Amino acid sequence: MPKPARILPMPDPSSRFEKVNKESTRDKVYRSLRNAILSGQLHCGERVKEIPLAQELGVSRAILREAMQQLIHDGLLESNSYRGARVIELRPEQIDEIIEARILLEGRAVRLATERIQNSQREELQAFERLLNKEKDPLKAGQLDLLLHQRIWRISGQAMIEKLLLQLTSPLFAMSLLMRSAETRGHEQMPALPRGTHKRLVDAICFGTPAKAAQELEAHLTENWTAIRRRVAEFVAREEAGKL
Amino acid sequence: MPKPARILPMPDPSSRFEKVNKESTRDKVYRSLRNAILSGQLHCGERVKEIPLAQELGVSRAILREAMQQLIHDGLLESNSYRGARVIELRPEQIDEIIEARILLEGRAVRLATERIQNSQREELQAFERLLNKEKDPLKAGQLDLLLHQRIWRISGQAMIEKLLLQLTSPLFAMSLLMRSAETRGHEQMPALPRGTHKRLVDAICFGTPAKAAQELEAHLTENWTAIRRRVAEFVAREEAGKL
């Protein structure tokens, strides 16, 4: 593997020691900014100015720029020369595109995971699912959901698909959280994420067939994202109306 | 769309004017390095030192580092802190992983392309295919092949899938070219790329059904890459033997 870098550090059973990778300042800044976007603290369309941000983070602009470069590549920021960077604004059609690609890739991943899963991983997935089911805070639930999916990708053993999925979900996750934060800023209530599909997906991976698992995944993703997609569409429409 | 950036500039019929994006030094450096890797001038596993390279390119290290950051994200370079960056070395299993993901994504792309293709695009694809068929130089043929595929992705209208495929093919393309350049450095002849499948793929997209096109794509990719995969395996085995 060409260094499964920047993929979440999960225990690697093939070595008796954990890796001792000191995290560079750039990577810390990268994670910090990524979290800020994914938790809605840097909101949708917001301009990102280098000097104030570098000061706030306590690093030089050079480092910040390198981190921003990665975020641009992730698709979380967009920039024009001499005109600054902004947090992306997703349009509803893009959500469809992303979900479609995600169903393709993650469908393959869950099929493989169902074939390759070990007993210890079965227990881990189920424990995760129980944890997620008990979580009331929708923000934390969203983060747990992402982590659960990442475990599944890792179990599939396909590093390349894992990498692509990780990239694919960044903007999606941002969008879902932005919607939630928009809601708390004075719009009506966000419908709660449907939770039941998680258990069915995990059960299918642990004890079902690959085909069954892929089917559950598609149902799970479709159900989860239909609501958010509609919400985004309404949100965008309202914004447009406000401007005119 | 959040700026289809860094994707090859193709004409955009929705505007009467071409975009007037001045290319930043960073992007020039990025393209230059990318070409150097993809054409085998920076070869497999080679260490990339910042100071000499920056001098050779005539830019400062800060700029070079930002460009390298993107290449690391592309998966063409890998770096460890304070230990420098190297051009990636692919292992045969990775080629399988990449091809598998590519068949998933590009399969969807050609289905969509078959449904959405316009007459002018049909002519363009066929012209491209004829050009590719006449090209004798395997290096140029490889580049034309990549360009042809990129046109197809663009026709599919799925920006996200296009972006993922572009990323996916970088290391693949590098690998195929590295194999070719290794051959010219004293190994036996590389078997020529099979060409016939291109015409069948293009014809299927232009005049066939989505299912037929997807089937042709899978055949095309499998046929093209089986040879290269085997060659990589032999190459790696020889390297290992040489070290022991």
Next chain:
DNA sequence: TATTGTAGAATTGTCGACAATCTGACAATC
């Protein structure tokens, strides 16, 4: 009044220098 030209401020692009870390060779120790 609507359009165009023109400073100045604000912001990003670029650079060279210094600090932190790694590498490899050689000496010290057992």
Next chain:
DNA sequence: GATTGTCAGATTGTCGACAATTCTACAATA
């Protein structure tokens, strides 16, 4: 002789300053 400590040389990580470009507001012009 093999292992461990230590020191230079090389390379990367980080920073602050300067140059280039864009933006904003206001004046000039018709």
